[in-house]
Amino acid sequence: xxxxxxxxxxxxxxxxxxxxxxxxxxxxxxxxxxxxxxxxxxxxxxxxxxxxxxxxxxxxxxxxxxxxxxxxxxxxxxxxxxxxxxxxxxxxxxxxxxxxxxxxxxxxxxxxxxxxxxxxxxxxxxxxxxxxxxxxxxxxxxxxxxxxxxxxxxxxxxxxxxxxxxxxxxxxxxxxxxxxxxxxxxxxxxxxxxxxxxxxxxxxxxxxxxxxxxxxxxxxxxxxxxxxxxxxxxxxxxxxxxxxxxxxxxxxxxxxxxxxxxxxxxxxxxxxxxxxxxxxxxxxxxxxxxxxxxxxxxxxxxxxxxxxxxxxxxxxxxxxxxxxxxxxxxxxxxxxxxxxxxxxxxxxxxxxxxxxxxxxxxxxxxxxxxxxxxxxxxxxxxxxxxxxxxxxxxxxxxxxxxxxxxxxxxxxxxxxxxxxxxxxxxxxxxxxxxxxxxxxxxxxxxxxxxxxxxxxxxxxx
Amino acid sequence: xxxxxxxxxxxxxxxxxxxxxxxxxxxxxxxxxxxxxxxxxxxxxxxxxxxxxxxxxxxxxxxxxxxxxxxxxxxxxxxxxxxxxxxxxxxxxx
Numbered sequence: 001x002x003x004x005x006x007x008x009x010x011x012x013x014x015x016x017x018x019x020x021x022x023x024x025x026x027x028x029x030x031x032x033x034x035x036x037x038x039x040x041x042x043x044x045x046x047x048x049x050x051x052x053x054x055x056x057x058x059x060x061x062x063x064x065x066x067x068x069x070x071x072x073x074x075x076x077x078x079x080x081x082x083x084x085x086x087x088x089x090x091x092x093x094x095x096x097x098x099x100x101x102x103x104x105x106x107x108x109x110x111x112x113x114x115x116x117x118x119x120x121x122x123x124x125x126x127x128x129x130x131x132x133x134x135x136x137x138x139x140x141x142x143x144x145x146x147x148x149x150x151x152x153x154x155x156x157x158x159x160x161x162x163x164x165x166x167x168x169x170x171x172x173x174x175x176x177x178x179x180x181x182x183x184x185x186x187x188x189x190x191x192x193x194x195x196x197x198x199x200x201x202x203x204x205x206x207x208x209x210x211x212x213x214x215x216x217x218x219x220x221x222x223x224x225x226x227x228x229x230x231x232x233x234x235x236x237x238x239x240x241x242x243x244x245x246x247x248x249x250x251x252x253x254x255x256x257x258x259x260x261x262x263x264x265x266x267x268x269x270x271x272x273x274x275x276x277x278x279x280x281x282x283x284x285x286x287x288x289x290x291x292x293x294x295x296x297x298x299x300x301x302x303x304x305x306x307x308x309x310x311x312x313x314x315x316x317x318x319x320x321x322x323x324x325x326x327x328x329x330x331x332x333x334x335x336x337x338x339x340x341x342x343x344x345x346x347x348x349x350x351x352x353x354x355x356x357x358x359x360x361x362x363x364x365x366x367x368x369x370x371x372x373x374x375x376x377x378x379x380x381x382x383x384x385x386x387x388x389x390x391x392x393x394x395x396x397x398x399x400x401x402x403x404x405x406x407x408x409x410x411x412x413x414x415x416x417x418x419x420x421x422x423x424x425x426x427x428x429x430x431x432x433x434x435x436x437x438x439x440x441x442x443x444x445x446x447x448x449x450x451x452x453x454x455x456x457x458x459x460x461x
Numbered sequence: 462x463x464x465x466x467x468x469x470x471x472x473x474x475x476x477x478x479x480x481x482x483x484x485x486x487x488x489x490x491x492x493x494x495x496x497x498x499x500x501x502x503x504x505x506x507x508x509x510x511x512x513x514x515x516x517x518x519x520x521x522x523x524x525x526x527x528x529x530x531x532x533x534x535x536x537x538x539x540x541x542x543x544x545x546x547x548x549x550x551x552x553x554x555x
Contacts, residue, residue: 034537215545231536
């Protein structure tokens, strides 16, 4: 009988997280404080993060112990199963062996609790009584709410008002786990009051919600703030995914040629990929692919026309794809994952050529998600569908090349509270329209004289 | 003069990569304190000529603020917010 699921016993749950900072080929420069211009120190972040998490944020240690109390909570859903996608392989008629790591089995339905739990724990140890955060649709807010409930910490979630009104189920999940969830802008903070004074009907934004959450943390007694992505300690906690994958691959007697994850802020991708990046640094031949949305397919046709310096120089220079000022002057880099919302470590590893960024268009992601649901059964979160779309591309490529590749994908979460997005796809409300050729040519002519980037290293062009 | 381009109606929604759910153009148009979200051109380019529409709608200052200002890295944003919140706390204690 074929082995469908590769389980790890609880005794094999990793006891340490892996810290990529110890192995970065290009060491990360410390971010500079925008006020002083000096490197950010622990005291700068202390108003919102406990010192034990700040220490992790800057730690150079390669492996960091996972506390027993965190392991106890992890054991509710970890180790997560790794599946062999036989049905998808058969459907695609591919010689590739496809594996996916199921992070959707956590109580919150995604990879997010891998960091919300240790963050709540370290706050508890540091004496924090209350944690604030912001959320959009509520994936992070619900994960943090659950984690806080395990450690007896009060959780306050500022949920963007338009999301609060449109996504009642995740809000109810947060409340079920005991969190207090308010629509942002709220009357509870000066930041919220200021917005409401200007526009009582403001639908809110993540920017406003984070302002409220940080203000509540700084001004509240025994209160700290928690972020679910981007920061180093978040990436660190998520590596439990990839560390488990390495053990499960060994049980399967396999090793991936390709590792795929979707990347928004980068945490689920980093969690699965970083332990394999370490292997790659040490000589393994692996194609590690971070997949992002390609909302505007024509962007990849624009040249790198000029530099764009990062405000705090966390990346040395930022060459951009552009179609020129007459067309889209926004700091867009389709396929480059160099958005400022991306984890700096992921961005740097792209520049170092260790991670390959790819972008897939919207319709392809939903088609991939439906193919996955009809072969492997699981209905994926729309973000996860980006990874599935790339997985399918790679599996088809293996078929066309006649190569027996092994592909590993991180299945970061289910989409059971995201069915509105599927409905829009199935009712034909989504589209990928290519822009007219003459418009692209006109824009490209406009920028022909602009300077070329001064620096270019690996990454997608 | 009337804008020759008509944006999609609110019933036409796309997935917001920031919020993680479906949203209409009218929200993206005012997301950043009444100026457009910095990703609006990218996200809506597939659906209609958002760039031309917004060029007509926005003042040069609004356009620059929305699209030509480098977004800050997260850590920098957090540090700014901490400094701002400290001032709120100081004012409250006076």
